Amino acid sequence: MGPMVARPGSTGDPAADPVGGVSDPASPGREDNCRTDVPARPPGRLDGSRCSVQALARADSSIATASPVSRWLLIEQPGPWGRQALLDSRFDAEVAPLLAERAARAGVRVLLVRRPGDRLADSGRRWGYADSRPGREGLWWSVRSSDADLLTAPWDGSVGEAAPGQTYLVCTHGGHDACCALRGRPLARALPTPGPADVWECSHLGGDRFAANLLVLPYGFYYGQVPGDGGLVVAAHDRGQVALPWLRGRAGVAAPAQAAQHYAREELGLLGVDDLAPLGVTPLQSDGAEAERWEVTLAGTAGSVVVVTVESRPAPEAVRLTCQAVRPGRVRTWHHLALATRRSDP
Secondary structure, eight states: OOEEEEEEOSSSOOTTOTTSSOSOSSOOOOOOTTOOSSOOOOOOOOOTTSHHHHHHHHTOOOTTOSOSOOEEEEEEOOSOOOSSTTTSSSSOTTHHHHHHHHHHHHTOEEEEEEOTTOOGGGOOOEEEEEEOSTTOOEEEEEEOSSGGGGGTSOOSSSSSEEOOSOEEEEEOOTTTOHHHHHHHHHHHHHOOOSSGGGEEEESOOSOGGGOSOEEEETTTEEEOSOOTTSHHHHHHHHTTBOOGGGEEEETTSOHHHHHHHHHHHHHHOOOBTTSSOEEEEEEEOOSSSSOEEEEEEEEOSTTEEEEEEEEEEEOSSOBOOSTTOSSOBOEEEEEEEEEEEEEOOO
16 A cells, blocks of 8 residues: 555645746746747756656656646647736736736636747637536637637637547746746647647646646646657547546546546546546545545446545655746645445445
8 A cells, every 4th residue: 555646735836826826926027938929038958857757767657636726728829928828918907917917816717828930920819618527528620810809709718619529738838937938849749639629738737846747628638757759648538538647637626626537537547538437525534633534435437436535645855846846835745545446325
């Protein structure tokens, strides 16, 4: 019953930010690391100082680190993205804070997107609404005449053209963390999807040290430390399955349930995107003051349920969670304690 997974603690990881890094209007100025309309200024090298290099060397696990947000507003915006992408871009500066406020109230996360290699002039001024909640999965694309249109447009899938199949968003937000650009850009260019319309670069997804980070819509599966051209992830989703070795979790699912799902998938070989739906998460009494324990009930096969007990504890030492971190932060390590399959009650 050794350590199972690790997840970000309360400092250093912005994965839970519902509006994609726009909560602080006092942005530190524009960064041109992510410019695609002119030759980009190199964000540096993947040397031993980079957070993603250190995370790989420590064998950090990315399991149970998917965002709690399960709805997104995607805004096509080529050109430079600063650290606070929506506020530090060529998006209308008067509209941006109002849009961020609306998104925060609605529990929708804002992501800027662009095609790999796009220039600013290539923008089709597209925007999309994505929903990954079970039974409501979908992604709908529309075109805006002005940025202000997004302040009143419905975010419910009632407008726009539905996207067929999967859409892949690769975090390339070098203005937030250099590792996202250094690892994300090559992945976005190489990802072997059926067509170029299925791949977008996107702003900050969270979990910088797990770059290259990938979000698969409409189901909301987060992947980290994606190797090579990402072909194994694409092939798995073409089969209606998850690519378990790099799966961070499904958006909108509580962290204990993400950890339980991952362990149950490993043990039972259930890789379908809809397998092992969470039915309940119950806190349990833990042995130590800093440990937290849960019993997670998942939907099994043939009318059964799978009951998994998981526990998280503080990591013994603080580590550097992002390249720009001014001080180390702590993660919590996940441990699986038990798994049982039972008949569900009538």
